[in-house]
Amino acid sequence: MSNLNKQAIINLENTAHYQPRSELNIAFSTADRDSAVFKFNVTKNNKPLLLSEQNVLGHIAFSHSDKSFVKTTLDFTEQDINGQFEVNVPNDILKRPGTVTMQVYVAEKGNSEVIVAERILTFKIEQSIISEISGETSLQYIIEFDELLEQVNQRMVAINDSIANAEDYVALINQAKEKGLSDIEIARSTSIQEINALVASKLEELETIGNQYSTKFDNDKDEMDSKKEAFDLAVKGSGLVTTSQSNGWQKVKITNDDGTTPLFSDFDFSNQDYALTKTPGTYYVRSGLNSSANGISSNYGYLTISKTYSSGSVAELVYRPIGTASLNNGEVYTCRKNGEWGSWVFIGVDPNKTETITGSQAKANTAESNAKTYARDLVDKKTTVLFDGTATGVGTTINLNETLDNFILLHFYGSFPGGLFNSTGNPFGTSRISLTPINLVDTDGNGGGIYEIGINKTTRTQLTIASDVFFDLGSLTGSGANANKCTITRIVGVRK
Known part of the structure; x- marks a missing residue:
């Protein structure tokens, strides 16, 4: 870590x-x-x-x-x-x-x-x-956006005016065409070829003007799209939050603008509904009314207001006094409403109150002592002495205090020519249990013996020593049957 x-x-x-x-x-x-x-x-x-x-x-x-x-x-x-x-x-x-x-x-x-x-x-x-962004930076982007919007609006007005003038030109040409045809009918002095040439000339002039305005419109649109794309990239990089992004954010203030806790100077401990007129949150109560009448030690402290429904039918008030009498004792009082208000209740010491070194050490010592007692009791309950006595020689029976079915492991204690031994045995099934203590010569390890005790499970509550032999490591010879060198003095069972 x-x-x-x-x-x-x-x-x-x-x-x-x-x-x-x-x-x-x-x-x-x-x-x-x-x-x-x-x-x-x-x-x-x-x-x-x-x-x-x-x-x-x-x-x-x-x-x-x-x-x-x-x-x-x-x-x-x-x-x-x-x-x-x-x-x-x-x-x-x-x-x-x-x-x-x-x-x-x-x-x-x-x-x-x-x-x-x-x-x-x-x-x-x-x-x-x-991760926050300053108001000055946000305002700068807003001003740039307004200036860009004004430029776009001016361009759109110019484009609309141009298109309107183009429509006027078309109307004038049509009027001129009609007048020319009328003149032909009246005067019949102008040739058809001259009339057509004049019409063609005017139509070509109109098409040229239209193409110019179309090109200008396309260029203005490309410029507007480019500026919009640049503006979108600037907004994304600035970290500004849009209205849609903040739609689900919490909108209720929890502190004053300077970060201090709001003041609730005239709170009445006997009129809990008055607290529900305030926005839920934490307030500093100064000189609250009727505190002592409700068993509360001080009328100065912090009051937390919570409610589930806008009607306030389900609500909770939590009060932590900080007056002279209760400054450092961590008292907490609560009053709850479910349709009707209950009484103020002292619920104890604030769990967030800082623990002292002396108090924490005392609790640690108590916890350690309890843990040792608990662990010792757990071990004592987990083991049972099944046999305590002396069992020596082939054919000797060992009566147990309980059935082997209650245990998952057996501990055998005893003595043999090499000293004391302890070994484990399997209580399950009917197979023989073999205990094999080993002894070497202490001076140089050259010699000694390997011993084996075979124990039969006569019944689930009785064992019998079936064999007791050893192998001499010095002469490399076996002892023969019924050497009877080992003695079993205790059997302890570990419960399931």
């Missing part, structure tokens, strides 16, 4: 008791690509919940306020079962500012029907200043 990563450590308690949706006091930037990290410590009844990739499959879901949704797998920090995991916030979520809601889903391996969804948490993503 890079030292530049922004890491947020979150404590999650696995419980069925109601836990409110937590608005984390955490904000990442749209520029925090591949560096925004959440690390989770999962506990249950103040004990680490023993989770790791060895026993669970985990996913975490991110839901952005712009309706985008991303799901990814959990990354456990270590191989140990310590209930810790971490996750990098996906870049598809980070690239847009807004509010993100996340929730953890965990399923036990080998028990696919058990799925647990941990509590819902939210955090912020803020716009990075390097």
Whole structure:
């Protein structure tokens, strides 16, 4: 993990008791690509919940306020079962500012029907200043566009005037033609050839003028298209946002223009509906009314207003006092409405309140002690002593305290000429269990023996020593049957 990563450590308690949706006091930037990290410590009844990739499959879901949704797998920090995991916030979520809601889903391996969804948490993503564009640059492009539009309009007026004049020329030529023909009929002194030559000359003049205007129109259109293309490229490169692109954006202000929290100086804790006249968001309450009458420690603090419908029939108020009496104790009060308002309820200490070194160390010590006790209890419950005594010699029976069907592994403890030994055995089936302790001469390893004890499963609750022999490594000879050199003193079973 890079030292530049922004890491947020979150404590999650696995419980069925109601836990409110937590608005984390955490904000990442749209520029925090591949560096925004959440690390989770999962506990249950103040004990680490023993989770790791060895026993669970985990996913975490991110839901952005712009309706985008991303799901990814959990990354456990270590191989140990310590209930810790971490996750990098996906870049598809980070690239847009807004509010993100996340929730953890965990399923036990080998028990696919058990799925647990941990509590819902939210955090912020803020716009990075390097992706913003100044108002001065935006205004410059707007002025250029207005100037271009004025030029285009002037060109269009000129083109329309030219076309209108061309229509007048056509009408005049037609009139002249009709008059010429009329003169021919009246005077009959002008030859038909001269009349046709005159008409042809006028028509040729008209065609020439028309071609000139057509060429000018085509040139003006090409120039207008070129300027429009240049303008479109300039707009795209500037980062300007069009009206259609911002159509679905959130339009409600959440702070004052200078970034400060809006003031709600006359809030009445006994008239919760008055809060619904305000735009949903967070306000600073100064000298609120009837706070003590509703069991609230201070009338100075921050009030968060949320409502589901425009009518305000379903709503929630969350109040965090910061008066002298409650400045650093992290108190949180809530009042909810579902048709009717309930009473103000003290819900405890703000989960975002900074932990002290002394308090966190005490919790860590408690968690460590609980974990050791839990692990020791788990081991004690997993093993059982099936035999404790002395069993020596071929034909000796060993009575067990429980049936072998309850166990997946047997631990044998005993002694032989080389000292003490311990070995494992398979409790399944009817096959013989063979224990083979080995001993070498301590001075130079030249000599010693290989020993073998064969144990039959007479019944599921009784074993019998069927053989006890050894092979002498110095003389390279066997002992023969019933050497009876080994003694079994204890058998411990590991439960299924």
